[in-house]
Amino acid sequence: MVTEISDEQIEKAREAMKWLAENPSARRLADAEEMQRRDIVSRIEGAREEAREEAREEGVRIGELRERQKTVLQLLGLKWSLEEISNFTGMSIDQIRVLENGSS
Secondary structure: OOOOOOHHHHHHHHHHHHHHHHOHHHHHHHHHHHHHHHHHHHHHHHHHHHHHHHHHHHHHHHHHHHHHHHHHHHHHHOOOOHHHHHHHHOOOHHHHHHHHHHOO
16 A cells, blocks of 8 residues: 655654654653564564464364274274274264264
């Protein structure tokens, strides 16, 4: 998004910069506020990236679970015992029963 800046806005910015240059304590305060703002932005970006990573990992886990469920249903169709399916897939017998009952 491109925003036009008026001559009046440019002049106000110049005046503010001049004032900051002439007032060291104000400049230190402005620098501290800018550092704080950047720190906040950095933490927000870090949190966003962490959330994205968790979402990617969760997507993988969901995909793995769906594949495992598909395998269970196939093995049930081949008349494997619940114990055999549990040993093969790592799913509990109760989880397998839920899939078995849900597929009928």
